Amino acid sequence: MKEKWLLKNKKTEFQKLSNELNEGKLTLRLLSNRGIDSKEAASLFLYGDINDMHDSYLLKDLEKGVEILKDAIKNQKRIVIYGDYDCDGVCSTATLYKGLKKLGANFTYHIPNRESEGYGMNKERIRILKEEGAEIILTCDNGISAFEEVELAKELGLTVVLTDHHDIPIVDENGVKTKKMPKADAVINPKREDCKYPFKSLCGAGVSFKLIQALYKEFGIQGEEIELLECVGIATVCDVVDLLDENRIIVKKALELINNTKNLGLKELIKIKNLNDKEINEYHFGFVIGPCINATGRLEIADISVELLITENEDRAKKLAKKLNDLNITRQDLTIESIEKVTEKVEKELKDGDKVIVVYERTIHESIAGIVAGRIRERYNLPTIVLTKGKDMPKGSGRSIEEYNMFEELSKCKNLMEKFGGHPMAAGLSLKEENIVRLRKELNMNCELTEEDIIPKTHLDTALSVEYLDFEIIEELERMRPFGKGNGMPSFGAKNINVKRVIFMGKEKNFLRFKISMKNGKTIDGVNFTKFYDFKEAYENAFGEEEFLKLQDIGYCDFNMDIIYYPEINEFNNEKTIQLGIKSFRF
Template identity: 40%
Template sequence: MLQSKTRWQTVDAEESCKQLLANELGIHPLTARLLCNRGVTDVEEARHFLTVDASQLHDPLLMDGMQDAVDRIRSALEKKEKIRIYGDYDADGVSSTGVMMKVLRSLGANVDYYIPNRFTEGYGLNGEALHQAVAADIDLMISVDTGISAVAEAALAKELGIDLIITDHHEPPETIPDALVVLNPKKLGCSYPFEMLAGVGVAFKLCQALLGRVPEEVLEIAALGTIADLVPLLDENRVLAALGLKEMNRRHHLGLSALMDVSGCDGEIGAGHVGFSLAPRINASGRLDSANQAVELLLTGDSAKAQLIAEELDSMNRERQQLVEEISTEAMAMVEAEAEKHQHFIVVAAPGWNVGVIGIVASRLVEKYYRPVIVLGIDEEKGTAKGSARSIVGLDMYQALNRCKELLPHYGGHPMAAGMSLPVENLAELHQRLSEVAKEWLTEEDYIPLSKVDAELSVAEVDLPLVEELERLAPYGVGNATPRFCIKEARLGKMQRIGRDKNHLKLLLEAGGRSLDAVGFRLGELAEEISPSANLEILGELSVNEWNNRRMPQLLIRDISIPHVQVFDWRGNGDKRKGFYHLSSLLHVLFIVSDKVKSAAFLGKEWSGDLLSWQEAEEVATNGRLRECRTLVLMDLPVSTQKFPDVIRSLTKLERLYFAYGDAELDGELSRTPDREQFKRLYVSLIGKKGIRFPRDTERLARITGLSSPWIRFMTKVFAELGFLRLDGGNVELIANAEKRPLTESPLYSRQLEREKVQELFVYSSTRDLYQYIHALLPYELNLGGTESWTSKKKSG
């Protein structure tokens, strides 16, 4: 068996919905199912989903306050008033700033921008920045991706005579700032038809209203911020992402094109490239220094400058990665040092942690421990802690922080992510109260990551036309996750570790005469956990692999399950100590060894596995003491074919069985038992001969009879046990008129017959024969044919 890392939950779509969409749109039933799984059940809605265009964008004037914002900006343009865009230092804030700057500049505005410094000013509008705006004669300030909680700052702006337009998308607090205009589709009373826009989406809508048309010139910037901010890629977000990616792939934008080059993004750019390559480099600027460089990359019209900034951002990103590694290592050590304290909710803090990267560290901790996480950097001089939070499914982080708001002077965010600052002395109580919230809101099962399975497929069902059609569902992201499929009952045609460090896994899956390549990045170690005979269940994502002008379906492995006992054939005389040491570190592992190995204790101090001889194993099999064993390693050949099944059947929790003895175990053993005619030939050759002595005459008898020397020695001992001859030291003497007795009355002969059966079954059998033998011994729920999946068991209750 091999346990999956996550809980697999199959999403079941209504049959009527699938049939309707498949028939009306002429699409594959699987594509129709995926649309239904995503809540796209109306035919026209599905048509729009599959064929995105700008006409699907909503009228921006439907957003509450939009007309007032447009009127004020147009007035500022006419009067040549000074406008300042007040942004944020993450990819969404940078993109929002870039969108507003490009559009306002195209309209001839007297405009500049201001991004607060993460380290000296923190997140959001601040009073000092407003005073600087007054000194710079700013008449109109437009916030982007921030401001919805800036009640005090909005009041100060009014007092200072600055008109403030707030554009934001974060959760509105109970009190909305008293600004000239507040644009936020989530605002109470706003009737805008889509409230899940990113900050850049709200800025884009303002530009659309201001221009009276879709601002296609900033679509790629809007896509960058939308994808980076992890908002649901549905409705308008899907339109912005899809159209923006199309523009991005034309490589007209100098800054983004340069960033793609330094990021190593070859071929067609998708949402994954934005999320994992471009956005981290945009974010690196604001995480380590000022985000102004990232904004300039989006605004520059100079290709040389764009290349220089892109290289600087790439360098910053490498520095950021190093910082993340260092802080993550320290944070994980804290968690593991006090595991019980962090059982329900992880909160870690330390002086010196760079607050620009702690959000990434929080994500790392969620990935490793799958707990809600807050990571904070401590400012010892001020006695404050500033942090980032990341959550898991089932716990709304923003609402959880609401339950502790008297401890948090500043906080805000989303259900899955948030930021906050608080006095250091409040940390312990915050952790305690959030742990209580987690206990109240989460079940034990919630702490196991959940993987949604869109459909179960066989290898035979996967072909290139299907995978190409599924690509119409892209771009993927939050709310429109990359479809995941469970490939069932696949057999291994080939398995290998690939990559420079051999840390990736490549499988060739076979079933029904068809095959499918599957690749698991950073899963190379699983090669040691998978038997070549296993029936695999693989959770993965389908894609098209292009190689040497060939396009073929490929499965990107996300998780693997093997729902039956695995049999590993390690028979042979090679040095297996490294493998044995690894197995000895597992829980509930038992090694069956020879008395010689057990007494010699040659395995060394690192050995931690339990050792039993076959005799001991046979004795304890009857009293249930082997029940907890999950991994059984046979380093010694079984003694008996009769008692072996009893030992195996007593292992009711068995997951893996290793046959790991070598041919050396046969030293001194007969590979085959002489038959009755051969015994007769030896006996006849001894009649009338006197003075026969062993071992002196063994070779001579072998030449006379054509029997091997080991056989002659064995047969002579059998004759002695049956009373046919007498062995006196080395002398052999036939006994006259000895009573006839069958060979089976000789204990030595009977033991040899049993040993021959053992050898035939466990040594000379093929790997396939060995698997089939074990298969027949095991009950259905454990055996090799038991392919009932974890998911189907859950559904059936």
């Protein structure tokens, strides 16, 4: 697929930092490219630790929430933690669970079933909880849009404390759009306009942690809340919030904790994923541990993951870890199968000129529609909505590209949908089957994307010749970790690198290892695990199909290409060498 490479160049920020900081030029360039333009922000980014976290009490309504829960704990009132079924919701629930247990509270938890209850608070469940003796509902990672549900809870005599991190809903009242919140007894959300908390990008588990931190202080417990950051860090990475400011501190501490974890469930999960002899980093949070926690809520009930995180029984931890791993393998198989089905449909149904993909495949498990939409979006670089057969009607998820505000575009077609919600890059929706074709047609008629817009764009930080690489540079780059949203892995460009051999690896021979000859006479390896077909297409366009077949057969070659890469350490037989993680290439 054609791709545009764009060089970041924030000259003003770079110059300002150069005048204020005694750091290497590479570090200064990377910091400025991430919008960091002051000595204070740079110091927090590079050296921030637990002591630099913000005061919990700056959160609006936190004091109210603390007083309600403090009274409930002292008087043994029944508290119900009301969580969510994704990784953030599970980790938020576990964080509150551990905190309230340490404080001797009378409590239980509930996580809704994805299929029968749906996301967030549910009216029928609230009635059941009341009948079961609940006196206080404490939400985590949900509640900020539960207007009717909170109203019902209040009518039933329940006290409601909301902790959430999602955007404050905008409601239309008599033609006037305003931000509005449910009338709970306390609404703790850093995104409130009247909230003075200086960092707005906490995940749900981060907000839960802040509440427990304040409660511990009220009960004279100092410092023990830090152990809770292990779960909070996993949620922070998996919920794809900005890894800047306080989130960066949280994840760094979480990685420190998990590499010496005392959590029985996580220990067993680490073993079953063969990570016990490796240093766990943010990649493992996002792509190994997190997906296992997520799989339970997708295919069964998320309580299984909560129980893994809170269990104090070794045998139970082993059984739960196996269950999570098995469910995730099932989820992976379902995902691969579903992607193949949807790709086949897209190839048949996508019309010339269509720039929005809307595909209905009734056999897809609704819990993975979003994952499938994301993969299809990546393949075609077009906004994609994948619909499947829901309980009452088709429902699904959409994933977008930067140039297309999916929420706004769906809003223009709201008359065709029974329900929808989301933000510019992702959305969820449900609609009657007879409206699917009309939705596809209207989205494409309204679409203003140009051919230029749909060209994939790769941003690189700076040019960096591979001849300059050494272990000191890599050590300097490692200070930028953890990588994630808001602090992506740095990307470097190198022109006309000379390739002497291509080795096709893996079971399907679709992993690439390049043997690269440098100007200083030495060689360096470059690897890529995701772009075999892109490489095949580019090579055939440059040299012909026959030459590619020859390359696959003998491997030896002599050609030049430009690359975008990140340098990394490869350790084999106790020997460390530098290799290039190649992200993109062109001839």
